[in-house]
Amino acid sequence: MKNHKWKRITLKVGSALIAPDRKGCTSRYLLHIAKFILQCRDMDIQVILVSSGSVAAGAHFFGNIENPSLAIKKAMAAAGQNEMMTSWDRFFDFPSAQILLTHGDLQDRERYDSVRETIFALLEHGILPVINENDTVTTDELKVGDNDNLSAMVAAAADADALIICSDVDGLYDKNPHTHDDAKLIKEVCNIGHDIFAMAGGAQVSGVGTGGMKTKIEAAEKATSHGIRTYIVNGFKESSFELLMSGINPGTVFTAYDLPMQENLHWMTHTSKAQGELVVESNLDHPLDEHSEQLTSNEIVEVHGDFSAGDTILVRSEDGKHLAKAEANYSSCLLSFINDYDSGEDGSELQHQTGPIISDKNIAVLEQEEPDDDDQNKK
Incomplete structure (x- = not known):
C-alpha cells in the first residue's frame, strides 16, 4: 500500500450503509467495504470492524412503528444483531467474532484490559473482530451512545495505526454540504479546536444512524491524541476505498499527535467516565x-x-x-x-x-x- 505503513486499522461502518431503508441488511454498499477489508488482510493489515446496524436491521421484524419505545428498540437490536453478523459473514471465507460492549465494559480498567486481550487474541488467530454497542442491555449510564466514539475507544484499546470512519459525505466541510452548494471539503486537519467543531454542526440526514459529523470529530479527537491517524470518508463511494488502497486521502484526514498520550492517561481522559x-x-x-x-x-x-x-x-x-x-x-x-x-x-x-x-x-x-x-x- 503506497505511503502507508498500517499494521492494524479500525474501520467504522454505520447503520445507513448496512440497512439504509430499515428493511433488513443489504449488500448494496457493503460489497466494496468487504473488498477493502479483504485487500487489507491480503496485505497483512489487521482489521477491526466496528459495525452499527443491529437496530436498523431488526426494525422490519416489528412492523411500521413510527416512535418505538426503548424496550422495542432494544428488541430490534436483539433481533437485528444476528442478521447483521450473517450479512458480514457471507462476504468472507475467514471467521469473524462478535464483541458487544457497553461503556461500563470500557470505563472499568480491569474489563477494559480484558477487551484488549480478547481483540489481540482474535487478531493473532486471523479472526475478524466485529464490534458493536450492546444496545439490548445498555442503559443511559452505561451507553457510549454512538459508534463513532466507540470506534475511537476501540482503536485506542487495540493500538491501531489508523481509524477510518465512514460517513454519508466525503469528509468534513466548512459548512453543511447537504444545504450549502458552496461548502468546501477540508482535506487535512492538524489541530482539532473550537473552529473544527463549529464546522461539524450539520447532522446526518439519513435518519438511520445515531451520530453525525460532531461525533466523528469527537472520535477523531480521541484517536489522534493516541497517535492514531483518522480518516472520515464517504462510505457510499467505492472510490473512497480504492483511493485509500492507493495511499490517497479520499476525504478528510486528521493527523495524529507527534507525542501521543500515555495509554493509561488516554484511557482516563477519553474513555473512563x-x-x-x-x-x-x-x-x-x-x-x-x-x-x-x-x-x-x-x-x-x-x-x-x-x-x-x-x-x-x-x-x-x-x-x-x-x-x-x-x-x-x-x-x-x-x-x-x-x-x-x-x-x-x-x-x-x-x-x-x-x-x-x-x-x-x-x-x-x-x-x-x-x-x-x-x-x-x-x-
Missing part, C-alpha cells in the same frame, strides 16, 4: 501536573457525586475550568466529611493527617478552556 467532581480553589499555589500529589483536602471547596477510592473523578476550579481527571485516593463520603469540618483546630488536624487526594501517577491534565453554560450551571 468521571464518577464525581472535586471543586478546588481557583488560584492553587501549584499547578495540577506530575506534582499533583500536593493537592490536599484543605484545597477542596466542594465534593460532588458518589464515588469510591480508585474511581475516576473530575477536578475543576471554582470558576468552572476543567483541570484534570484523576484517580481518587479517597471516597466522596470521606472527603465530604473532611470538607464539612470547620476550619478550627480539629478540622485542621484531620486535614493535616489526610494524605494526597489524587495520585501523581494517575492524573490526566486537561486543556483548560473557558467553561460552558452547563459547567456554570453545575456550580
